[in-house]
Amino acid sequence: MPESFDTPADQPPRDMGMHEAARRDKLQRIVELGHDPWGNRFDGHMPISAVRAREAEIVTVPIPEGSEQRSPEQHGPTVRVAGRVMLMRPTGKLIFINIQDWTGEIQIFVGKNQVGEENWDLAKCFDLGDLIGVDGELKRTKTGELTVFATRLHFLTKSLDAPPEKHHGLSDPELRQRMRYVDLVHTEGVAARFIKRTQIIRSIRRTLDDQGFLEVEGPTLHSIAGGAAARPFKTHHNALDIPLFMRIALELHLKRLLVGGFERVYELGRVYRNEGISPRHNPEFTMLEVYQAYGDYGSMMELTEALIVGAIEATGQSKQLMWNGQALDFTPPFQRGTYDELFAKCTNIDPADQAAVRRMAEEIGFNTQGVHPDVIKSEVFEEKVEDALSGPIFVTDYPASICPLTKRKRDNPAVAERFELFVLGMEVANAYTELNDPDLQAALFRTQLDGQKEDDSMAKMDHDFIRALRHGMPPAGGLGVGIDRLVMLLTDAASIRDVILFPLLRPEAEP
């Protein structure tokens, strides 16, 4: 055991606050009592939820006749727990401590006479936020609270900084994001939401695996950032001395795998888009893309419903749920409507009447000069239709010219076989019948629609992708799901930053 775990004495004392000074004093006392303030392996403890589940094993011995005894004696199971000190209520020669692990919270009873002098001295060194281990007997207090009556205490790790206010936790959104480790421990519901996120993702994998899909991993560094209209992050490989881009989509490599004979593939992974941050956008986010050979966008619609219903069930929720105070019903089949139908319904304009559409676009302040009619229509759609959709609703059959990776309808080449799933104006999923004609794909890669900014265009020629299509990609359905947004819906989160553990923030100023 080292002499001291503290800052060596020859170093000038740091400028520390009173909380840290008090905690370092106690740390020193813990060392003097012969304990390691940073703890060691601690075997044999049970999750607190499992300890709570043993309440039924407590037996109460009736008071013997003629006894002076006031309260009946109890015998409970011997348990060992470990957790973080959340609350302490010292009352003279006994202390009530609430400790928390990731399964729950339980009260510890530490009585001076019950644990003996050595344990008592150690208990007096506990601070809120410390990690401790406890051996004891599970019983109830006279107020009925399930409690571990400590027989032996173990010190597992000192906390040098004070936790936030015990009733309110952290509420400053900046602190919550920068110090997610504190947020997870001390803010009500945060840990539970991220556990739900994991359950949702696990459920999505299970649904896909059960339907015979193969999970794969494509490259995240691309020399051509294709598959979506978005600005990429640029980086550089030193040894090869080449520019590279962080991927903006999973699509083009998964389709190469369709050519390679992987008939059902998916990837669940991070993509990066060098764009603005908002309550619905983080520069890196998690995307699911699924491709199914010999399917089409109709097969993807059924799959989307199965994925979402599975995720709702995996989190133990009803298909009727509340999001930001609004009721949503995810009972399949979800509503559906074609792009043109919904356009006509929400705008009272015939979507085929280009002049009328242009007039409305100008009314909402969009500059239509030299812009492709379908881009104008899409602008009006986003403004007037998307926000009006409560959903969940599948919007189907988009103008072909704004869908350069999508197969056209057999009876109408101006319409693409595509759907997007909207919920309360938020786009959650996007699916296509995939274009597999290499000549048409090459032509569409060359097409830069009038009025579209180059950055926003999908017109990026990927010769290797065309070469892959030339070898024959089966007709297929493809689906993309924004996982963070789905998690927002299923955990009633108003901001994407509430479902991403470490969202992007500007660097903190040096202290």
Added chain:
RNA sequence: GAGGCUGUAGCUCAGUCGGUAGAGCAACGGACUUUUAAUCCGUAGGUCUUGGGUUCGAGUCCCAACAGCCUCACCA
């Protein structure tokens, strides 16, 4: 990228009309062997985000910077 709002003790928040900086929790000392946000008595804790300006005097008014949030833009 543009506009609006916010920034006070470790945390959560008050701070009136411009006139000596406040509370609760946390901390420290004391009392207390069945508490439940324990209670009671006492003590300490502040570059009011930063930098300018106006003023006899600025947490408060003005300007700028930094950070966060919201709306818009970009986008999913």
